Amino acid sequence: MTLIGWAQIALVLILVVAAAVPLGRYIAAVASGRVTWLRPAEVLFFRAAGVDPERGQDWRGYALAMLAANAAGFVLLFAILRLQGMLPLNPQGFDGMSSWLAFNTAVSFVTNTNWQAYSGEAAVSYLSQMAGLAVQNFLSAASGIALALAVSRAFARGGVRELGNFWADFTRITLYVLLPLAVVVGLALVALGVPQTFAGYVTATTLEGAEQVIPLGPAAFQIAIKHLGTNGGGFFGVNSAHPFEGPSAVATAIQIWAQTVIPFALCLTFGRIVSDLRQGRALLVVMLGFVLAATAGIYAAEAAGNPLMTELGVDPAMGNMEGKEIRFGMPLVALFTATTTGASCGAVNAMLDSFTPLGGLVPLFLIQLGEVLPGGVGSGLYGMLVFVLLSVFVAGLMVGRTPEYLGKKVQAREIKLATLGVLVLPATILGLTAVSMVLPAAVSSIAAAGPHGLSEMLYAYTSAAGNNGSAFGGLTADTPWLNGTLAIAMLLWRFAFMVPVMAIAGSLAGKVKAPASAGTFPTHGPLFMGLLAGVILILGGLQFLPSLVLGPLAEHFAILAGKTF
Amino acid sequence: MSILRPAATMVVGFTLLLGLAMPAAFTSLAWVVLPAESGGSLIERDGRVAGSALIGQNFASGRYFHPRPSATTAPDPQDRTETVNAPYNAAASATSQRAPSSQALLDTVKERVAEAGPAPVPADVVTASGSGLDPDISPENAARQVARVAQARGLPEDRVRAVLAENTTAPLLGFFGPARVNVLRLNLALDGTH
Numbered sequence: 001m002t003l004i005g006w007a008q009i010a011l012v013l014i015l016v017v018a019a020a021v022p023l024g025r026y027i028a029a030v031a032s033g034r035v036t037w038l039r040p041a042e043v044l045f046f047r048a049a050g051v052d053p054e055r056g057q058d059w060r061g062y063a064l065a066m067l068a069a070n071a072a073g074f075v076l077l078f079a080i081l082r083l084q085g086m087l088p089l090n091p092q093g094f095d096g097m098s099s100w101l102a103f104n105t106a107v108s109f110v111t112n113t114n115w116q117a118y119s120g121e122a123a124v125s126y127l128s129q130m131a132g133l134a135v136q137n138f139l140s141a142a143s144g145i146a147l148a149l150a151v152s153r154a155f156a157r158g159g160v161r162e163l164g165n166f167w168a169d170f171t172r173i174t175l176y177v178l179l180p181l182a183v184v185v186g187l188a189l190v191a192l193g194v195p196q197t198f199a200g201y202v203t204a205t206t207l208e209g210a211e212q213v214i215p216l217g218p219a220a221f222q223i224a225i226k227h228l229g230t231n232g233g234g235f236f237g238v239n240s241a242h243p244f245e246g247p248s249a250v251a252t253a254i255q256i257w258a259q260t261v262i263p264f265a266l267c268l269t270f271g272r273i274v275s276d277l278r279q280g281r282a283l284l285v286v287m288l289g290f291v292l293a294a295t296a297g298i299y300a301a302e303a304a305g306n307p308l309m310t311e312l313g314v315d316p317a318m319g320n321m322e323g324k325e326i327r328f329g330m331p332l333v334a335l336f337t338a339t340t341t342g343a344s345c346g347a348v349n350a351m352l353d354s355f356t357p358l359g360g361l362v363p364l365f366l367i368q369l370g371e372v373l374p375g376g377v378g379s380g381l382y383g384m385l386v387f388v389l390l391s392v393f394v395a396g397l398m399v400g401r402t403p404e405y406l407g408k409k410v411q412a413r414e415i416k417l418a419t420l421g422v423l424v425l426p427a428t429i430l431g432l433t434a435v436s437m438v439l440p441a442a443v444s445s446i447a448a449a450g451p452h453g454l455s456e457m458l459y460a461y462t463s464a465a466g467n468n469g470s471a472f473g474g475l476t477a478d479t480p481w482l483n484g485t486l487a488i489a490m491l492l493w494r495f496a497f498m499v500p501v502m503a504i505a506g507s508l509a510g511k512v513k514a515p516a517s518a519g520t521f522p523t524h525g526p527l528f529m530g531l532l533a534g535v536i537l538i539l540g541g542l543q544f545l546p547s548l549v550l551g552p553l554a555e556h557f558a559i560l561a562g563k564t565f
Numbered sequence: 566m567s568i569l570r571p572a573a574t575m576v577v578g579f580t581l582l583l584g585l586a587m588p589a590a591f592t593s594l595a596w597v598v599l600p601a602e603s604g605g606s607l608i609e610r611d612g613r614v615a616g617s618a619l620i621g622q623n624f625a626s627g628r629y630f631h632p633r634p635s636a637t638t639a640p641d642p643q644d645r646t647e648t649v650n651a652p653y654n655a656a657a658s659a660t661s662q663r664a665p666s667s668q669a670l671l672d673t674v675k676e677r678v679a680e681a682g683p684a685p686v687p688a689d690v691v692t693a694s695g696s697g698l699d700p701d702i703s704p705e706n707a708a709r710q711v712a713r714v715a716q717a718r719g720l721p722e723d724r725v726r727a728v729l730a731e732n733t734t735a736p737l738l739g740f741f742g743p744a745r746v747n748v749l750r751l752n753l754a755l756d757g758t759h
Contacts, residue, residue: 004740011741045578049571068572076576122657131584138583139576167571174579179587186591187598193619196595196603201656204607204614206622207629207752213656214617216605221591238658241695243619244605249742305688306665312675313684314691318703321688322670323660326633326701329743351660351695354670452664474662555666564668 001299005331009295012253012335013288016260023261024268024280030176031149031169031269038175045171053171056162059506062150063499065166066143070110073139078106080132081124090125091200097123104483109133111494112140112376114226114233114346114469115486117477121215121236126198133233134222138182141229141262142174144378147498148266149173151382152273154505155406158513163505177262178228185258186224192254193247194220219244227258230376232346232469240336240349241325252328252349256336259345263374264288266381274406278524283384286529290373290536291342294362299334301359308559320359323351341366344376346469353448353456353472357556360472361548364459367466369540370425376467379494382501386418389504391528391535393418395521405523407513414504421500426543428465428492432485433458433547441481447474450565451558455551464489608753616749621700623653627717629752630702630710630729633689634677636661637697653698661693682709701745704733714755728754 029035033053036042046053057065080087081102085095097105101117108115114137118124124133146169153163190196195216202214219235223245226233240246240255264284271280302324305316319330328336333350340347341363352360366373372383388405393415396403403410436442436457446453459472464486471477477486522528558565595603606618616622621632637659639651663670677691678684687705707729715722732751736742 008741041582045575048578049574051571065568065571068568069575072569072572072576076580119657130588131580134588135580135584139579167575170575174583179583183587183591187595190595190599190603193602193606195605196592197605198592199604202605202607202614202617204616204622206616207610207749207756208622208624208626210623212616212620212622212653214605214607214614214620215656218588218592220595220603221588236658238660238696241660242658243621243696243698243700244617247619250737253741308665308671309674309688309691312671313678313686314674315685315687315705318688320665321692321694322663322665323693323695325694325696325699326689326703326743326745327699332742349695351662353662354660354665356665447662448664448667450664450666452666455664472662473660474664555664559666563666564671565664565666 001303005299005329008329008331009335012256013291016257016264017288019257019261020264020268020284023265025272027177027265027269028272030172031273033168033172035172035176041175042171046167049167051165051167053165053168055165057165058161059150059163059502059509062163062166063502066147067495069139069170070143073136074106074110077109077132077136078102080128081105084125084128087125087127089127089198092125094123094125100480100483101478104487107487107490108469109136109231109233110140111467111490112144112229112231112344112379113464113467113490114231115464115471115490116233116469117483119237120234126217129222129235130218134225137222137225137229137231137233138174138178141178141225141231141377142170144376145173145177145262145266146170146378147502148270148378148381149273151385151501151505152270154509155408156274157509158407158511160509161506163509178225181228182221182224185228185254186221188254189220189223189251192251193244194223194251195244196220224258226347227255227345228262230259230263230343230345232340234347238351240347241351246325246328246349249328249332252332252336255347255349256332256339259343259347260339260374262377263343263380266378267374270381276406276524279406282524282529283388286533287372287374287384289533290366291338294338294342294366295334297362298337298359299331301356301362302334303330304356306356308562308564320354320356323354325350337363338366341468341470342373342375344371344379344466344468346463348470351473352459352470353474357552357559360455361552363470364455364462364552365540365544365548367462367468368425368429368544369536370422371466371468372536379467383497386421386501386504387532387536388523389414389418390422391532392521392523394535395531401519404514404520407516408508408511409514413507417500417504421497422539424492424496425465428489429458429461430547432461432489436461436481436485439481441479445476445479445482447476448565451551451554452565455555458547458551460486461489465493467493608749610753615753618747618750619700620655621653621698622749624748624752627713629755630707630714630748632748633699633702634691634693635697636693655698659697660695700747700749702748704744704746707733707746707751718755720758724758725755728758
């Protein structure tokens with residue numbers, strides 16, 4: 001690690017936080033319907049859909065509307081992927097996807113996971129990319145943010161049933177937040193070299209006279225929303241490591257900015273909705289602390305290089321370069337990896353399967369901590385609020401008081417639902433990994449021998465269940481077993497977690513807001529932040545440490561002992 | 566019924582807006598404002614496309630600077646179900662996906678180290694990139710190739726070193742990102758040097 005490296009990391013994070021402050025304010029204004037510069041478009045959507053944006057929905061109505069929008073998105077995307085061979089804008093003449101692959105892909109993009117069992121430039125038409133996958137990048141992101149707004153409102157008011165109108169939130173976030181940001185970020189990416197064209201692939205004659213087929217496509221706009229919406233699904237097979245998807249250090253920095261700015265901004269939006277900005281700031285600080293710690297961990301591990309290669313005569317000065325591009329440098333690879341896994345994005349600018357064992361452990365563990373650091377757009381905030389409830393509950397147990405958060409009493413019902421919610425992740429990840437490790441049909445997908453093989457399988461289910469989408473890519477994922485079970489894992493976390501969260505929001509919304517008293521535990525100070533960080537870390541650690549010991553840690557110690565597989 | 570209509574309308578409406586109208590408008594805008602970049606930063610030589618400035622290509626001749634190893638493959642012409650090594654096959658970006666503890670990876674690296682000359686070898690000389698299409702090499706890697714290229718071209722080493730220096734990209738503002746050498750641009754510059 002070098003000082004210049006940390007200066008690059010610090011610069012990007014400062015730009016993220018500096019933008020999150022006004023963006024958080026703006027999203028709060030959008031959420032309350034005060035932003036109107038695209039009024040005609042907004043009204044057109046409401047009229048055509050027959051919805052009244054002023055009519056509030058209770059938690060059930062809100063959640064059902066979200067599920068319906070996502071179900072409709074799934075049906076349309078599945079159809080486009082299956083039928084792409086017959087549809088226009090397919091200059092390479094790709095066939096429709098197989099049904100298992102189309103099912104997995106459609107679930108993946110609707111749940112904001114963007115796990116990819118296909119390679120973009122070799123299997124997906126321009127139409128499928130832009131009118132299928134990219135549209136779900138917008139809509140799944142808007143769904144997540146809408147839900148976070150609904151949950152925030154539950155803490156803002158007392159004695160109400162209604163959490164807002166899903167259709168209003170969904171439409172406004174898409175039009176006023178995601179679309180303008182995507183245009184700006186997209187243009188910046190084009191300027192740096194990301195293609196945006198409907199022309200077909202180009203055949204070049206190289207200097208040595210060989211033929212080289214260069215893939216193109218309407219990539220920049222889709223890549224912009226892929227980061228802004230923390231979706232992560234690459235236009236090209238190797239994602240942001242592709243020179244067209246991540247053409248320079250500046251481009252990768254813009255992508256890091258884009259994949260973190262909305263999750264951080266939403267903390268501040270939350271602070272504004274509950275009329276106490278300090279609360280939002282406290283959540284942001286905890287998230288940022290984890291991002292910094294994770295970046296340091298990855299940076300240290302990767303910059304040190306692979307000791308087995310050093311022994312063969314490789315200079316360790318550049319670090320572990322297998323699977324990494326020259327143009328980003330280790331500091332931005334570390335920050336990109338920490339934010340893409342912390343923020344549930346899943347895009348990669350270096351290949352995680354070839355990371356050193358500890359460098360690969362960090363992103364794996366970040367996802368296992370529940371995708372709240374800072375988490376996906378919206379899902380990070382509502383996930384974090386579940387951990388907040390668990391933290392005040394733990395604090396309440398210690399002093400023997402009924403726990404409260406923002407004046408709302410947290411009681412048995414909320415804690416039961418919160419516990420149910422957080423158990424979905426370990427049950428899904430560990431259950432499905434365990435089953436897959438004894439099924440020959442699943443084990444045959446593993447590429448690496450030794451403990452790294454377990455890491456590949458564990459990472460796949462962790463990534464799917466956490467709605468992340470990054471991968472230890474050696475695993476052959478396009479098989480019926482993995483396509484099917486990974487899709488189930490994605491659906492479980494997105495929806496089986498979301499329903500208890502919405503039930504908590506409904507239950508909290510109905511409670512009166514008690515004024516703060518001398519006995520109230522302040523939830524904006526360092527004591528609470530420490531407690532929250534501790535709860536996240538201990539809960540995740542207790543659940544996943546054994547699996548991490550068997551995978552990446554075992555590999556780490558094997559390498560130190562000079563053992564290979 | 567009350568939620569099916571908004572769900573279907575919104576998904577179809579947003580597909581028309583975000584999936585067709587916006588990409589069409591955005592593509593037109595990009596084409597007008599940034600024609601070269603939006604079209605893939607293609608480089609033409611003698612009226613033909615010689616490659617893209619951003620996409621690495623394979624060089625084996627001693628006259629050229631060589632790129633990093635690449636893990637891309639192509640379908641085997643003998644048997645379409647199998648693949649063969651095809652470095653810098655841009656139609657199918659790929660990485661080795663090898664674990665750090667993989668014996669196969671270490672065997673490959675060992676062979677490359679043996680061919681690479683005096684140790685310690687810069688890491689990018691013997692490792693495959695994330696995309697298999699890395700257009701760049703490190704300045705240290707390039708410096709080790711100067712003597713070979715100069716000899717093959719019958720040019721003084723200082724001349725080659727000067728072309729290399731001109732084609733080395735420094736970190737932005739002196740600190741952001743690593744220094745790097747675009748192999749295709751460097752080799753094109755060399756071909757224009759006499």
